[in-house]
Every structure is written in C-alpha cells, then in structure tokens.
Amino acid sequence: MLPRMERRRPIITLTTDFGLRDHYVAAMKAAILVQIPDTQLIDITHHIPPQDVLAGSFALERAVAEFPVGTVHLAVVDPGVGTTRPLIVVEVENQLVVCPDNGLITWTWRRHSCDAYELIWRPGRASSTFHGRDIMAPAAAMLATGHDFDAIAGESTEPNLLNIALADAATGRGQVIYIDHFGNCTTNIPAGEPIAGRVSAKGRVIGPIRQTYADADSGAPLALIGSSGLVEIAARNASAAQTLGLAVGDEVLIGP
Amino acid sequence: MLPRMERRRPIITLTTDFGLRDHYVAAMKAAILVQIPDTQLIDITHHIPPQDVLAGSFALERAVAEFPVGTVHLAVVDPGVGTTRPLIVVEVENQLVVCPDNGLITWTWRRHSCDAYELIWRPGRASSTFHGRDIMAPAAAMLATGHDFDAIAGESTEPNLLNIALADAATGRGQVIYIDHFGNCTTNIPAGEPIAGRVSAKGRVIGPIRQTYADADSGAPLALIGSSGLVEIAARNASAAQTLGLAVGDEVLIGP
Amino acid sequence: MLPRMERRRPIITLTTDFGLRDHYVAAMKAAILVQIPDTQLIDITHHIPPQDVLAGSFALERAVAEFPVGTVHLAVVDPGVGTTRPLIVVEVENQLVVCPDNGLITWTWRRHSCDAYELIWRPGRASSTFHGRDIMAPAAAMLATGHDFDAIAGESTEPNLLNIALADAATGRGQVIYIDHFGNCTTNIPAGEPIAGRVSAKGRVIGPIRQTYADADSGAPLALIGSSGLVEIAARNASAAQTLGLAVGDEVLIGP
Numbered sequence: 001m002l003p004r005m006e007r008r009r010p011i012i013t014l015t016t017d018f019g020l021r022d023h024y025v026a027a028m029k030a031a032i033l034v035q036i037p038d039t040q041l042i043d044i045t046h047h048i049p050p051q052d053v054l055a056g057s058f059a060l061e062r063a064v065a066e067f068p069v070g071t072v073h074l075a076v077v078d079p080g081v082g083t084t085r086p087l088i089v090v091e092v093e094n095q096l097v098v099c100p101d102n103g104l105i106t107w108t109w110r111r112h113s114c115d116a117y118e119l120i121w122r123p124g125r126a127s128s129t130f131h132g133r134d135i136m137a138p139a140a141a142m143l144a145t146g147h148d149f150d151a152i153a154g155e156s157t158e159p160n161l162l163n164i165a166l167a168d169a170a171t172g173r174g175q176v177i178y179i180d181h182f183g184n185c186t187t188n189i190p191a192g193e194p195i196a197g198r199v200s201a202k203g204r205v206i207g208p209i210r211q212t213y214a215d216a217d218s219g220a221p222l223a224l225i226g227s228s229g230l231v232e233i234a235a236r237n238a239s240a241a242q243t244l245g246l247a248v249g250d251e252v253l254i255g256p
Numbered sequence: 257m258l259p260r261m262e263r264r265r266p267i268i269t270l271t272t273d274f275g276l277r278d279h280y281v282a283a284m285k286a287a288i289l290v291q292i293p294d295t296q297l298i299d300i301t302h303h304i305p306p307q308d309v310l311a312g313s314f315a316l317e318r319a320v321a322e323f324p325v326g327t328v329h330l331a332v333v334d335p336g337v338g339t340t341r342p343l344i345v346v347e348v349e350n351q352l353v354v355c356p357d358n359g360l361i362t363w364t365w366r367r368h369s370c371d372a373y374e375l376i377w378r379p380g381r382a383s384s385t386f387h388g389r390d391i392m393a394p395a396a397a398m399l400a401t402g403h404d405f406d407a408i409a410g411e412s413t414e415p416n417l418l419n420i421a422l423a424d425a426a427t428g429r430g431q432v433i434y435i436d437h438f439g440n441c442t443t444n445i446p447a448g449e450p451i452a453g454r455v456s457a458k459g460r461v462i463g464p465i466r467q468t469y470a471d472a473d474s475g476a477p478l479a480l481i482g483s484s485g486l487v488e489i490a491a492r493n494a495s496a497a498q499t500l501g502l503a504v505g506d507e508v509l510i511g512p
Numbered sequence: 513m514l515p516r517m518e519r520r521r522p523i524i525t526l527t528t529d530f531g532l533r534d535h536y537v538a539a540m541k542a543a544i545l546v547q548i549p550d551t552q553l554i555d556i557t558h559h560i561p562p563q564d565v566l567a568g569s570f571a572l573e574r575a576v577a578e579f580p581v582g583t584v585h586l587a588v589v590d591p592g593v594g595t596t597r598p599l600i601v602v603e604v605e606n607q608l609v610v611c612p613d614n615g616l617i618t619w620t621w622r623r624h625s626c627d628a629y630e631l632i633w634r635p636g637r638a639s640s641t642f643h644g645r646d647i648m649a650p651a652a653a654m655l656a657t658g659h660d661f662d663a664i665a666g667e668s669t670e671p672n673l674l675n676i677a678l679a680d681a682a683t684g685r686g687q688v689i690y691i692d693h694f695g696n697c698t699t700n701i702p703a704g705e706p707i708a709g710r711v712s713a714k715g716r717v718i719g720p721i722r723q724t725y726a727d728a729d730s731g732a733p734l735a736l737i738g739s740s741g742l743v744e745i746a747a748r749n750a751s752a753a754q755t756l757g758l759a760v761g762d763e764v765l766i767g768p
Contacts, residue, residue, distance in 0.1 A: 009549065009550050011545060011549060013538065020532070040545065040549060040550060040551075042538055042541055042542075042545070042553075043532075043538065044535050044538045045532060045533060045534065045535055045538070046532075047532055047533040059534070059535045062535040062538070062539065063535065063538060063542075066535075066538070066539045066542035066543070066645075067542045067545065067546075068542070068545055068546045068549065180533070180534045180536075181531045181533045181534055182562070211594065211640050212593070212594025212595070212640035212641060213593065213594055213641065214592070214593075214594050214595045215594075224640075224641065225639075226639075226641060227536075227539070227639045227641050227642035227645065227646075232641075234641075237563070237591065
C-alpha cells in the first residue's frame with residue numbers, strides 16, 4: 001500500500017502500445033480524471049510496438065526505477081483483452097503497478113523486490129475491448145487515492161513472467177533486451193560489480209567498457225554502462241543496432 | 257455554462273492536426289497557462305490527418321463522451337484560418353467545446369444534445385495564421401474560469417455540419433467513419449438496440465456481432481461493438497482495414 | 513532570478529531530440545517530480561532531429577516567447593554529453609533556460625535580452641550518458657522552486673552561439689531557418705518594420721507580403737508574416753518546402 005502523505009495530488013504514469021494517433025490514451029486519462037481531476041498524469045511511452053510485452057516490460061521497469069514513492073503505474077500492452085487472463089496489482093519500491101498478468105511485470109520483477117496481487121475490482125459495466133479504460137484506469141485511480149486496498153486487490157499471486165532475467169555476471173553471458181530509437185542496445189548484464197574484459201556481440205569484439213559515448217571515434221561502436229545501470233552497446237553519433245546488425249535476443253559476451 | 261464548482265483547476269483538452277514535431281501545440285497551451293497556470297491540459301490527439309475535419313470530429317466526440325462535467329474542449333482543424341469563417345462555442349453534456357464552424361462539431365452534434373453559439377470574443381491583436389493560439393485558446397481559458405459567458409459567446413447559431421449521421425438501425429445500412437492505427441474500422445451504426453443478422457462490408461460477409469477480439473481466429477476479421485458504442489469491424493491481432501481493403505466511406509450492411 | 517510569486521506550482525517546459533518512443537523524456541520528468549510533484553510539465557517538442565542544435569534553438573525561442581513569467585525551460589539537444597562541454601542557465605524575459613552551452617540558446621539570444629551563467633551545480637553521482645536526467649532536470653527543478661540561485665549558477669558567461677542572426681531588414685537579405693511539418697519555411701527576416709517589395713527564394717519570385725494563407729490560390733506559394741513574427745514562405749493547403757524545393761539555409765531576398 002502507498003504511504004498516506006503522497007495521496008493528495010497523486011502521480012499516475014501510463015505505458016501502452018496505443019500510439020498517439022487515436023483517442024485511446026485520452027480515454028484512459030479521462031477515466032482517471034473523473035475520479036481525481038488534478039492527477040499528475042505522465043506518459044512513459046505509448047509507442048511500445050503493438051503487443052510487444054518485453055519492450056513494455058522494459059519501459060515499465062524504467063518508470064518504477066525513476067518515479068517517486070507513491071506513484072501508481074498503469075501499463076497496458078494487452079493482446080488478451082476480452083479473454084479471462086487475470087489483471088494484477090504489484091507493490092514495488094513503495095509504488096504500485098496495475099497491468100495485465102501477461103509478463104508485462106517481468107523486468108520490474110527481476111530488478112526490484114515485488115509483491116503481486118490479483119486485481120479483483122470490476123466496474124458495473126465494462127466493454128470487452130478496452131479494459132485499460134474500463135477496469136485498469138479506474139482501479140489505478142482508486143489505488144492512488146488510498147481507496148480500501150482489499151476491495152481492489154485480492155489474493156497474493158505469482159505473476160506470469162517472460163523467459164528473461166538479469167544475466168549472471170560471473171558467466172559474462174547475456175543478451176540484447178531493448179534497442180532505443182538512437183539504436184543503442186541495452187543488455188540484461190547488470191553493472192553491479194566490476195566488469196573486466198572485452199565485450200563482444202554476435203561474435204564481433206566491441207572492446208572494454210568505456211565511460212561515455214565520446215570515448216569512441218565518430219561512428220564507431222563501444223560498450224558502456226547505460227543510464228539504466230546495464231551494459232549497453234552504442235555507437236558515437238550513430239546507431240549501434242544498424243552498424244552491428246544487432247536485434248533483441250542477440251547474445252552479448254564479456255570475456256578475456 | 258459550466259457548473260461553478262468545477263472551475264477551480266479546470267480541465268482543457270486539445271484536438272488538432274498540428275502534429276508534435278513543431279512548437280504549435282505548446283504555443284496554444286502557453287496561451288492558456290498565461291491565464292490559468294494550473295490548468296489540467298490533456299492532449300486528445302494532434303495527429304488528425306491535416307485538414308481532415310471528419311477524423312477530427314470523431315476524436316472530439318470521443319473526448320466529450322469520456323471527460324467529466326466542466327471540461328472545456330479545444331479543437332483546431334482549421335483549413336480556413338485567416339478567412340472569415342466563424343468560430344463557435346458549443347454546450348454539451350455540461351462541457352464546452354471551442355472550435356471553428358467548419359463541421360468539426362458534426363459527430364458530437366449527432367450523438368449528444370448540443371447548443372451552439374457564435375464565438376464573438378476577439379483579442380486586441382491576432383495573427384492571421386494562428387487563431388488556435390490567438391483566439392480559441394484564450395477563449396477556452398476564459399470559459400474554463402467562468403468568465404462572463406455573454407462576453408465570449410454571442411447569438412445562438414446553427415453550426416455547419418458534415419454530411420454524416422448515425423445510421424438508421426432499422427435499415428441496417430451504414431458506413432465506415434473512422435479507422436484507428438490498429439486498422440479497426442468504426443462505423444456509424446449505433447449499438448443502442450439489439451443487432452441481429454450478419455455484418456458485411458464492401459460485399460464481403462464478416463459474420464454476426466461477436467463479443468470480443470478473441471472470438472475470431474488469429475488474423476481473421478470479425479464484427480463487434482467497439483469501445484465507442486458503435487459497430488466496429490476488426491481483425492484479431494491484425495489490421496481489418498488492410499485485410500479487407502476498407503477505407504472511410506465504405507458501405508457496411510447488417511442483414512439476414 | 514524568478515519572481516517569487518510564480519514559484520508555488522511552477523511551469524517547466526521540455527525541448528529535446530529524444531523522441532517519444534523510449535522512456536527518456538519520462539525519466540527527466542521523474543527527476544523533476546521527485547522534487548516538485550505538482551510541477552506543470554509542458555512538452556514543447558521531443559522531435560528535434562537528432563543533434564540538430566539550430567532546430568532546437570528555434571523551438572526553444574518560441575517557448576520563451578509564448579510562456580508566462582516564471583517559467584523554466586529545459587532544453588536538451590546534447591551531442592557532447594559525457595564530455596566537458598559546459599552547461600548554462602540563462603535569464604530571459606523573467607524566465608529561465610537550462611541547456612548545454614552548445615549553441616542551443618542562439619535564437620533566444622538573438623531575439624531577446626539575455627544574461628547567461630555557467631550551471632555549476634552537480635549531483636553527488638551522475639551517469640556519463642544522461643545529463644538531462646542527472647544534472648539539468650534537477651537543476652531546473654531547484655531553480656523553479658526558488659532554490660538559492662548562487663548555489664546553482666556561477667559566473668556570468670558568454671555562451672557559444674551558432675552563426676545565425678536576425679537579418680538586417682535594410683539589406684532585405686535573409687535565409688530559411690526552420691521548416692515546419694506543414695512545409696512552411698520560416699526565415700530570419702523580422703516583421704518589425706514595414707516590408708515592401710517582392711519576396712523571392714532561391715531565385716524564384718514569390719510576390720509581395722500577404723495577409724494570410726487564403727490570399728493565394730490552392731497550392732500556390734505566398735510570403736506572409738508567420739505566427740513567430742518573421743517572414744514565412746508558405747503555400748495554401750500545400751508544402752512550400754516541397755513546391756519550391758526549399759531547405760534550411762536557402763537564401764531569401766526582399767527587393768523591388
């Protein structure tokens with residue numbers, strides 16, 4: 001549950017694959033504003049590739065990592081809308097997440113200590129095509145205002161998780177898990193302990209971990225610790241993904 | 257006029273064809289914030305195709321349908337900027353709309369009970385290329401704060417309307433009026449009364465009205481009641497518009 | 513420094529080349545909200561072409577011109593992140609700008625009276641790849657809340673400026689400095705004094721200054737005073753940039 005003091009003018013973030021062309025994001029915001037007209041609404045991104053649960057999972061974890069205590073995060077990448085797939089509420093870092101139980105919580109689960117509950121609240125009447133607006137947004141608003149938690153969240157549950165985890169730094173073997181619009185390739189290798197050795201990706205040696213983009217020549221690839229605390233493969237003023245032909249899932253090694 | 261109690265921290269929504277690349281949307285927001293620094297500003301969409309008044313009309317109606325009492329909606333799709341085309345203020349569902357009188361109010365007018373007035377307020381000095389910033393945004397802010405209505409809105413007026421209306425369910429004959437970025441095709445056929453029979457579009461039979469996307473096989477088209485309360489033609493995990501070659505204006509029939 | 517009275521619920525704007533696909537914009541907002549949960553956060557644009565300092569400079573000036581006294585503008589187009597390039601704080605029109613000292617302030621500097629200071633505040637720990645989140649956003653938040661100015665901004669400084677200025681109206685010789693997504697071409701020729709004569713661009717005569725887009729035939733180019741107070745070359749219901757083959761830097765003349 002959220003600390004009481006944060007509930008006056010709550011922050012609710014939104015992460016979806018709805019895009020910004022249609023009115024769908026605004027419809028979710030309206031469902032929140034009907035309850036709390038002065039919510040601080042923050043878009044994480046609405047450009048998750050359609051139904052790409054892994055990409056959504058990565059963006060959602062970044063939101064959890066960056067936002068203050070008391071924030072409620074609403075994440076809707078939901079290929080199963082209209083089926084009986086469960087919805088969940090997750091407590092993490094004194095924040096809450098509301099999302100479908102389809103793996104979207106995975107990356108948050110891997111990097112933070114979490115507790116998950118089934119979202120049991122249902123409105124009197126919901127469409128069968130837009131649970132983001134009809135169920136998850138109102139539930140997020142109720143949670144943000146300190147509504148009785150037990151009326152919204154039920155039994156503790158083990159969420160469904162994607163088959164992706166933090167790499168074991170000891171083995172030095174990981175993979176690309178996210179590529180941003182600059183072409184920077186984030187891996188699942190954490191920066192927690194000293195990383196020695198040369199980084200290679202898809203059989204090509206990139207070199208040792210550098211400090212910043214400017215440590216490479218223009219256009220040249222380099223490995224560094226990205227702003228999310230993970231090993232990242234970048235290229236100075238260029239797209240590493242394009243330069244190196246990297247895609248999500250490609251193997252990254254750190255070795256002698 | 258708006259209920260007094262809603263005026264403290266007003267909600268103003270924005271619907272335009274300005275895109276998000278330039279500073280134009282922010283310029284309209286600034287014109288509002290100069291008057292009301294703590295306005296709750298909500299983007300419906302700024303990706304209406306340039307000068308597509310019908311698409312703008314559809315998005316604006318969705319905003320009116322979803323937002324709380326007291327909201328002011330600012331809609332600017334305005335090919336006639338700089339000419340003498342009138343501007344209007346519309347009262348609908350205890351909310352207000354400010355927009356050019358060029359048909360943008362059409363879909364709101366068809367689905368809700370409305371009263372329209374000419375927007376008579378003008379600033380001391382306005383550009384002739386950006387009435388959204390110079391006239392409509394300041395007028396929306398004044399209306400949102402409960403400024404004297406009669407100083408802003410003049411005579412009652414019959415707005416210009418596009419040649420599109422709700423289909424007569426009795427005849428079972430309608431058309432596609434909006435296609436979203438998933439390729440879902442919304443029609444002008446309302447869900448108000450039981451709909452029996454098979455839906456067909458452009459001569460191709462889709463089938464009876466289903467409950468949800470998951471009622472079709474992956475990639476297959478289906479008809480259902482969309483989240484806007486209208487018959488929609490969709491395809492599970494695919495674009496119905498692409499699969500069926502549908503465009504705005506194409507005929508949709510419900511028959512035996 | 514900002515007027516005290518504006519500091520209660522501050523307005524902070526954001527102008528970047530981060531795009532909206534990744535979580536980076538939200539990460540900067542989170543860094544602000546951690547300090548001031550009810551900041552009024554306004555996006556100017558995040559679609560500055562990557563590392564296009566001139567385009568960023570133009571958008572930033574528009575923000576300064578339009579927003580109310582007390583606003584803090586955060587602008588991050590920063591090819592030099594991780595190097596030792598300085599950051600600056602600029603006082604202008606009773607507003608503040610925080611940005612890298614790489615020319616991003618140029619167009620604001622040319623059109624307004626400004627004072628620049630080196631941004632000396634640094635966090636205990638900053639990444640070397642995301643100074644927008646780790647240094648500039650927290651500094652903007654501190655400035656917006658009236659934090660001790662001298663702890664954040666140091667010595668007065670002469671900022672680095674791009675080689676672009678307001679055209680001398682007397683000579684009638686200027687250039688295209690920004691092209692918007694409609695294809696309207698804004699020049700550096702100010703509207704301050706009466707402009708007589710015919711405008712030509714790239715050797716093609718456009719004609720005299722008109723009042724509004726509707727003063728040309730559909731598809732035809734025209735010159736007018738745009739909403740930023742500068743001579744603009746547009747085309748009615750068409751892209752002037754495309755019709756005339758214009759690009760940023762192309763010469764524009766006003767002559768007999």
